[in-house]
Amino acid sequence: xxxxxxTGLLASFIGAAGVAIxxxxxxxxxxxxxxxxxxxxxxxxxxxxxxxxxFKGIPFAASPVGALRWQAxxxxxxxNGVRTASEFGDVCIQPAGQGRLNIAVMEGSPPASxxxxxxxxxxxxxxxxxKRPVMVWFFGGAFTEGAGSxxxxxxxxxxxxxxxxxxMNYRLGPYGFFAHPALTADSPxxxxxNYGLMDMLASLRWVQSNIAAFGGDPRNxxxxxQSAGAMAIAxxxxxxxxxxxxGRAVSQxxxxxxxxxxxxxxxxxxxxxxxxxxxxxAGITTAAQLRAMSTADVTxxxxxxxxxxxGWVIPExxxxxxxxxxxxxxxxxxxSNKDDLSFFPVKSTPQxxxxxxxxxxxxxxxxxxxxxxxxxxxxxxxxxxxSSNDGAFxxxxxxxxxxxxxxxxxxxxxxxxxxxxxxxxxxxxxxxASEVPYVFNNLGQTPLFPDTSVAALSAASAPDxxxxxxxxxxxxxxxxxxxxxxxxLPQWQAHQxxxxxxxxxxxxxxxSERLPDKARLVLVDRLYEQVRHH
Numbered sequence: 459x460x461x462x463x464x465t466g467l468l469a470s471f472i473g474a475a476g477v478a479i480x481x482x483x484x485x486x487x488x489x490x491x492x493x494x495x496x497x498x499x500x501x502x503x504x505x506x507x508x509x510x511x512x513f514k515g516i517p518f519a520a521s522p523v524g525a526l527r528w529q530a531x532x533x534x535x536x537x538n539g540v541r542t543a544s545e546f547g548d549v550c551i552q553p554a555g556q557g558r559l560n561i562a563v564m565e566g567s568p569p570a571s572x573x574x575x576x577x578x579x580x581x582x583x584x585x586x587x588x589k590r591p592v593m594v595w596f597f598g599g600a601f602t603e604g605a606g607s608x609x610x611x612x613x614x615x616x617x618x619x620x621x622x623x624x625x626m627n628y629r630l631g632p633y634g635f636f637a638h639p640a641l642t643a644d645s646p647x648x649x650x651x652n653y654g655l656m657d658m659l660a661s662l663r664w665v666q667s668n669i670a671a672f673g674g675d676p677r678n679x680x681x682x683x684q685s686a687g688a689m690a691i692a693x694x695x696x697x698x699x700x701x702x703x704x705g706r707a708v709s710q711x712x713x714x715x716x717x718x719x720x721x722x723x724x725x726x727x728x729x730x731x732x733x734x735x736x737x738x739x740a741g742i743t744t745a746a747q748l749r750a751m752s753t754a755d756v757t758x759x760x761x762x763x764x765x766x767x768x769g770w771v772i773p774e775x776x777x778x779x780x781x782x783x784x785x786x787x788x789x790x791x792x793x794s795n796k797d798d799l800s801f802f803p804v805k806s807t808p809q810x811x812x813x814x815x816x817x818x819x820x821x822x823x824x825x826x827x828x829x830x831x832x833x834x835x836x837x838x839x840x841x842x843x844x845s846s847n848d849g850a851f852x853x854x855x856x857x858x859x860x861x862x863x864x865x866x867x868x869x870x871x872x873x874x875x876x877x878x879x880x881x882x883x884x885x886x887x888x889x890x891a892s893e894v895p896y897v898f899n900n901l902g903q904t905p906l907f908p909d910t911s912v913a914a915l916s917a918a919s920a921p922d923x924x925x926x927x928x929x930x931x932x933x934x935x936x937x938x939x940x941x942x943x944x945x946x947l948p949q950w951q952a953h954q955x956x957x958x959x960x961x962x963x964x965x966x967x968x969x970s971e972r973l974p975d976k977a978r979l980v981l982v983d984r985l986y987e988q989v990r991h992h
Contacts, residue, residue, distance in 0.1 A: 487584040495668040497534040502542035506580060506614040513579045513672070514607075515547035518664040519657065521573040522629060527749045528641050528653060531575060531660035546607035547576025550630045551757060553603060561904050562597075562605040572633060572753055577626035577661055578606050580613035583673020591937040592674040594624040594665060594704070596658055598685030598712070598891060598906070601764050602631045610906060615899035619934040622674035624665060628657035632760035637729035637768070638737055640745040649770035651729050651763055655690055655697075656771060662703040680706040680937035684894055684906075688712025688792075692857060693765055696776040696785045706940060708791045708933065710897070711798050711890055713853040714776035715986070722767075722775045729763035736760050777990065780860040789940045790861045791933070793871030793961065794850040796971070797843075797887035801907060804842040811838035822985055829978050848974045851958070852982045858953045868953040869942055870961040874971040875925045877911040886911050893964070896922070899930035921966035929964055 488511055492501035495516070503511040519531035526532055548571040549562055563570055583590055595611055597604035606625030613623025628634060634654030641650035666676045681704045683691045688709035694700040695707055696714065714723070740759045742748055751759075767775055779785050806814075811832040816823045830841035851872060858868035873893040876885040886892075891907040895916060902917035916922045932942035932950065942950050950962045958979055963971045 489581065489583055489586065489671075489673065492540045493586075493671045495671060496664075498537040499540045500543045501540040502544045504544050506612070507618065510580060510582045510614050510617045512614070513543040513581070515545050515576050516541075516543055516579065517547070517575060518577050518626065519575040519660045522575060522633075522653075523572045525749055527572065527633070528636065528638075528650065528745075530645070530647070530653070530656045546578065546605075547627070548574045549605035549607060550574035550627050551633055551753060552599075552630050555603070559904070560599075560603050561608050561610060561906060562599070562603055564904070567605070568607055574627045574629070575657060575660070576606070577624055577664065578613070579669075579672050580617040580623040581672045581674070582617050582620070583622065586671055586673055588673040589670075589675035589678070590620060590622045590673050591934070592622045592624065592665060592669050592676070592679045593934070593937045594626070594662060594679060594681050596626070596628070596681060596683035596687035596690055598683065598687045599630070601635055601654060601686045601690075601762055604630070604686075608906075610894060610900055610903040611898060612900055612903070613898070616930055616934055619931060621934045621937055622669060622672055624661070624669070626658070626661040628654040628661075630654065631762045632756055635762040635764055635766075636733055636760055637726055637763055637766060638733040638745075638748060639730050640743070640748065641733075642726065642730060644745040645770075647770040649726065649768040650733075651726055651766045652768045652771045655694065655765065658690060658694065659697075659699055659703065659771070662700070666703060677705075678937070679704040680708060682708035682710070682897075682933065682937075683712070684710040684891060684897075685712045689714060690765065693772055693776050694786075695788055695790075695861075696779040697771055698773065699771050701786050704788060706789045706791070706937060708936065709854065709857060710792075710893060711794045711850060711854070713792075713857045714780070715853055715856065722777065723772070724763065724766045726766050726768045729766045732763060733760070780857075781990070783860075783864055785860065785864060787864050787866055788861070789867040789936075790858060791869040791871070791936045791942060792854040792857050793873060793964075794847070794854050795888045795890060795893055796872065796874040797847060797892075798850040798890045799846040800843065800887040800889045802846070804839055804846070805835075806832075806838040806842045807835050808832050808838050811842060814842075819985060820988070822981060822988075825981055829975070829981065845978075848978050849982060851961075851974045852979050855953075855956075855958050855961075855979065856986070859955045862953065862955050867940055869936065869950060870953045870958070871950075872961045872963050872971070872973055874963055874965040874968070875922065877905070877908070878915040878919045878922060879910075880912060880915070893929070896926040896929045896964075897933055899926045901926050925964060925966050 492499035503513045506512040517534045546568045611625050616623045637651035689712035691709050692714040819826045832838040858870045861868045874888050879886045889908045895901050935944045936942040951960045
């Protein structure tokens with residue numbers, strides 16, 4: 459089992475997928491601006507395609523700078539007049555990309571700053587009383603990079619299928635996930651660390667208060683996200699603070715489970731210890747001093763703790779919450795990708811594979827070794843990758859199982875579409891994040907991963923356009939009714955506990971693919987029980 463698994467992981471308007479909501483064709487009527495939101499009036503939206511308006515750069519919380527750095531999000535100060543919603547707000551502070559492109563801060567992106575708590579709304583509604591389903595996107599990026607302004611996450615195509623789409627920014631790296639005893643003591647909830655999650659919650663509260671003005675239904679909100687965003691969503695499903703803020707959740711390749719030799723999510727005390735050490739080394743001891751640091755110093759001297767059990771937003775380890783059935787009663791659509799962890803290329807020898815298996819699997823090692831061929835270096839390397847990808851799927855199936863036990867519906871998928879490769883090159887893997895362009899039906903946009911795929915090839919490929927049309931329709935249908943099925947779509951069976959064979963294979967030729975081996979998944983079940991009760 460890879461380190462990534464052990465940490466919990468990392469068409470046309472009316473086409474083949476049939477759409478239930480049709481935008482008015484009468485001169486593409488639009489909502490009358492300005493719109494009224496809690497903090498004031500909004501106008502100056504832009505048409506992203508005929509009948510769809512994009513409202514950008516809407517503040518959903520006060521700027522988290524100065525005395526508000528490392529604080530829970532505060533209300534937006536009211537403004538006078540009409541605020542223009544034509545441009546994206548700044549993105550949150552983040553690295554440019556480590557040896558690769560970070561699509562949140564590439565050429566043409568908004569500048570990065572600490573003043574970054576903005577969201578964006580795409581709507582095709584022509585009246586405020588339409589009560590369209592709302593989809594709120596939480597991006598991935600290891601809690602250190604990403605933004606709601608990324609072209610890949612443009613909500614226009616989903617809005618054309620009838621949803622109101624919201625993308626948002628949340629604080630990243632040490633600004634979003636840094637814990638320190640002085641910050642904990644200063645907090646009314648005696649909690650520090652999960653500021654990025656607090657931002658997500660603040661955006662959802664904004665949606666509850668304001669989305670009706672855009673034609674959305676605050677009682678029909680679906681959160682969807684990938685990787686870190688999916689992991690955050692799973693943890694919010696476990697959070698009492700998120701109760702009532704959304705009724706459905708989509709997690710793409712990201713669940714909550716701690717699955718290492720010492721299971722569980724990092725605690726606030728552990729994160730505080732690391733934060734205290736870093737602050738002390740910088741000569742900082744008080745909350746006031748921490749908030750007075752320059753942005754450059756924070757970026758250089760501190761690092762992200764990631765999500766932690768802070769005692770408030772995440773009151774206990776989510777594994778405990780889900781096992782006890784205390785999580786929020788929401789329907790879920792979850793899954794993983796065939797080659798999810800191919801960005802961690804694995805090279806192994808038979809000896810290394812066996813040694814790692816015995817260290818990781820203990821009394822189950824012999825059964826594990828029988829299930830994963832490893833007689834040659836090639837076999838061992840392939841089995842190491844297969845094991846990690848099987849584990850990724852297992853995580854998502856377990857998530858679905860728990861929601862069934864909670865009395866809710868669950869839908870499980872397995873994404874296997876290979877993005878087209880240039881002529882003469884082997885097919886690209888269905889890697890981590892490769893499903894995102896299909897979900898948003900944005901095949902022509904620069905992908906998050908793999909960096910080697912060519913967006914123009916995907917956008918021109920009939921099989922890929924078919925998968926994108928289907929997936930985006932499944933996602934919107936789920937947001938609308940809780941059931942992804944719809945006219946002219948391949949039938950998707952609802953999940954049954956432990957029944958991985960009911961997962962839908964999302965691929966232009968699903969008959970050519972196989973789901974992860976059931977015996978392997980059963981073995982992971984047994985290992986998880988051992989680890990959880992250790």
